[in-house]
Amino acid sequence: MLDLFERLALEAGREIMRVYRAGGAVEHKADASPVTEADRGAERIILAGLRAAYPSIPCVAEEEVSAGIVPAGLGEAFFLVDPLDGTKEFVNRRTDFTVNIALVRGGVPEVGVVFAPCTGRLFAGRPGGAGLVEVDSSFHAGRRRPIAVRAGKPPLAVVASRSHNTPETDAYIAGLGKTEIVSVGSSLKFCLLAAGEADVYPRFGRTMEWDTAAGDAVLRAAGGTTVTLDGAPLAYGKRDQPHDSDFANPHFIARGR
Secondary structure: OHHHHHHHHHHHHHHHHHHHHHOOOEEEOOOOOEEEHHHHHHHHHHHHHHHHHOOOOOEEEHHHHHOOOOOOOOOOEEEEEEEEEOHHHHHOOOOOOEEEEEEEEOOEEEEEEEEEOOOOEEEEEEOOEEEEEEEOOOOOEEEEEEEOOOOOOOOEEEEEOOOOOOHHHHHHHHOOOOEEEEEOOOOHHHHHHHOOOOOEEEEOOOOEHHHHHHHHHHHHHOOOEEEEOOOOEOOOOOOOOOOOOOOEOOOEEEEOO
């Protein structure tokens, strides 16, 4: 399954970069978030591959959900897909956008791939460990190495969202003492923790499960944690929530060791 995730992420990344270089129109969905030809093309590639290989596993994908296409039931395991996480970064010609594919089993993100096509870094996680794959300009996977979280020491490196910071986030960071701020978009925030390049990722803004599942899977495989503000592990497959929409996440803190 992880090999399939990697292949589909690379294929989706190729399509995203084609649109990135060519340029294209930006539309806005009902919630005012941007969507592009790259989002839709990448999602088609990923879903076609997942459904061909695993027809019995439901898929929850950002653009399909926006169009009202949602599985009736999720079962014990389901896929979560964000074909282009960081669309704002993509539209603004930045480089920190990603392809995200994850398997959730029993509410836990178990297998995940995060691919940053601009920088050629692919992060992968599964039970037993996480790794970083170097991808060349032809979208071929090259050198691989294992990654793991590090034990944080002052000053802690705190990853924060470039597009979605909040006063609550600033207050939390202030309470950590001496810190260094790393500003990065998309699910790469989880991956920097997983690779031992940062220590804490506090998120006090809105996210959806497809935004976080793949990066969270990589982080957990690398020895990190993602917990809600009451200390419980961030769970997936949340539906019929009394105070929020299906698949919406509460605030959370992701950490290394």
